[in-house]
Amino acid sequence: MVENKPIVYVISDSVGETAELVVRAAASQFDGKQINIRRIPYVEDRETVDEVMTLAMENDGIIAFTLVIPGLREYLIEEAGKKNIPLYDILSPMMMLLQRKFNKIPKNEPGLVHALDENYFRKVEAIEFAVKYDDGRDPRGILRADVVLVGVSRTSKTPLSQYLAHKRLKVANIPLVPEVDPPPELFHIPKDKVIGLTISSEKLNTIRTERLKALGLKEEANYAKFQRIEEELVHSKRIMEQLGCDVIDVSNKAVEETANIIYHMIQKRKEK
Template identity: 70%
Template sequence: MHAPKEKQLIYVLSDSVGETAELLAKAALSQFDEGCAITRRVPYVDDLQTVDEVVKQAKETDGMILFTIVLPEVKQYLMEQAADQAIPVYDILSPLVTMLEDKLEAKPRNESGLMHMLDEEYFRKVEAIEFAVKYDDGRDPRGILKADVVLTGVSRTSKTPLSQYLAHKRLKVANVPLVPEVDPPKELFEIPKEKVIGLKITPEKLNSIRTERLKALGLKAEANYATFQRIQEELDYSADLMEKLGCDVIDVSERAVEETANLIYQLVQSKQM
């Protein structure tokens, strides 16, 4: 009987996290018998000493090396050491980068970690969107203390769409509806006033929005929700509360959601400087 062949070791090197290189290695390995090789990821390779250590291990285990290193001096040193030790080595990125360089007539940055930075941006956006859904419409006041910005105002002042729009800018947004019969959450008074944005609107505009909302729901436009008396009561209450909070207030009457969101974003950015 033939002795079972030892699994091939593939060292996957990167000057960032190395997820891309390992995924490509595993995609290639999927074309072969399962378990014929295993990958060993070595992230954040940005010094020559680490290269020496991996080359030594690859030599001792009869392994091979795949890499996505863009730092020129580290990449060159790795290629030279691997060639000197007769270790199979494959540069995953360079062929494509060279092709793009020729086609785009532009020089690559040769900076490590750029892809990971993009990944982090994406995950921050997803996290912010999930946050906005979880803490929408005052569902859980604990979100107020965790938020980057808290929107507050009466019903139909675009709190939810604004929260979602700002989430795509990676801001964690909670929103709190203001109703005269319901005390606002105490958390609203516990956070810095700079984090709170009040939304106000004219009675006429709010009446128009609420009337259309009632029609869309198949309800009578004369419902108390859309009467000028009720609207004025709510707006007076919200104005008094916003004054107590000492927060910035934005009039959304004649502004599109995108315009208001950009204004809020600029306010938040200016306070973080």
């Protein structure tokens, strides 16, 4: 039975993250929610390739792939051609271009982009740091962080921390709540390490209302009331002014956009 949403099968002899990102980027131009992506990582044999092609034929699907093992790549291209399966090779055109430019033969080894180098370990360390010092769990992280995010609940502090961790930045985040004094450590670090996150009361009301619905709670809860939201925003603004930190309005920004703004701010400061 063919599914309503078009299916893209992503085949890789490594993790498959690169191929999926390319597919999602392309799909975003056609409303990315209207496709179904099935990632098949660590493909090393023809049997798995055959299984995916069978699924693609049954579901009128598309195959996108990043296979660097020559024999496997050639087999997929040849067999998909015979079966008239729409196929897209993500890596080969760029590899061929670089091969001509460098006048070298590529290694054709899967997973080299995820090699266990120093950058990889720094990324893992930063991700673990973001988890450990999320939501003000341990204020000692403030003193060790590259950047500290502060803001009221639902200003994307946690997803921003994780996103920036993938860029190898150690991030701690602190919720600002009127009933709780901020950790003293927050006032003992350079102000340029602190980033305040603010949001419009209307946007925050919408986000919190949806959050309550997702949790199966009543929309009338104090958490989403405008009076409570205004109280929190006034309190957070006062704390940010005391800290003298930069403030970013996240009301109409995607997490990725805000994260890139923060990342470039941090990089500029490091260059000074």
